Amino acid sequence: MRRFPSHAVRFVEGQWREFGRAHNKSVLAVQLWGELEKAMVRRFHAIPVFCLAVLILASCSNGAASTDKTTNPWRTEIQRMYSRTDSDLVREILRDGTITDAEIEEFQESYNKCLAQYDLSSSYSREDGSESVSDQFSQYTPDQLNEHVDQCRTKTGYYELIPLDQEIHANPNHVSEADSKRKIFDCRKRHGLLDADLSYEEYQKIMEAKPDSSGRDPLLDTPFGKYYEDTESEEAQQWFACETETSE
Template sequence: MDVPNFDGPYANEFSEFYSNTSSDFAREVLHDGEISDAEYADMEKMFGDCLQDGGIEFSGFAPDGSYETSAAPNPDDTRGIVTGCEAKIGSDVIGALHDIIRVNPENIDAGQAATECLVERGVVADGYDVSDYERDLEGRFADAGSLPLELRGAFLECASNPFG
């Protein structure tokens, strides 16, 4: 199988996902190194149709990429049907890449983003860097409850959602 030469901030991820998926549809979507809204909508519809063929109801993906389904007519079959549809359609591959690109289009390291967030909030000094942040994760941030209120709020927000 020939893997396209991807470029851009997610080139490695596109290459890896393209190589590892068994879905022809996912490869078709990934081939150009982008996932359009139309391609994502097609994937969502195809995934829903596949689940419906297995007797499972699907109401679509939430903005964070999560989803819920009903049980299959034989509840013991539910996980297998869902997993089979994910592999057939490539919804796991397309969905994962789509969601991380939407949240972090430049593929900035999460630790770097959290560090910048803390600096922007003014709760750490200018010049605070990723190595400081990593050290603080093991040190003063390890017990967030003991942090001063302003620092605790900023730390929890920047660590959980560093990209805003």
């Protein structure tokens, strides 16, 4: 069974990297991160012209449901994805402006039907955004497995629905990136996970450090390294919990 992230998409720069450290370190996970990142880039940089009116008026003429921004902070993104996807099922799921557990289960059935032709099956956790793909006969190399999974994700509209669902799940109030970064810092400081005299600017400089040519994670050599080396410790659990608490 291969386990790799499916959404694990985080709305704050750096959180995606942190989520990967905390939840999954497999080679396949790393290989598939890129595909999801491409999907996210495509979505946020391609706003259909014919749907721009929806930001001001009730809804697009394509039939997507309109929901007041004050009651659904993700209305714009949902309508945008509704207009972009070629998947009838994804469009039906997004039509009313919400994504339910039952709809994710329905989508998962469709996705698994595609995987079944390769003797593969998928188990998806909406809670932590992980996906376990089972190769029934252990017949594929990692590259072959990635290829089949990518084909089914593309065919079913997975790249359009699941990253969006996980963004909503992780950040239901659509907190901005700048606000979220600051709130994560404040949360970690409040819980005693940062030095009392550490400034926000100093903290951000450490968090945004890039790996050197060896590929070693620079955070491992900082006072924060302990949270990534032992993710089961109580302090580490709180460190990552601050990411979720700030979006509620």
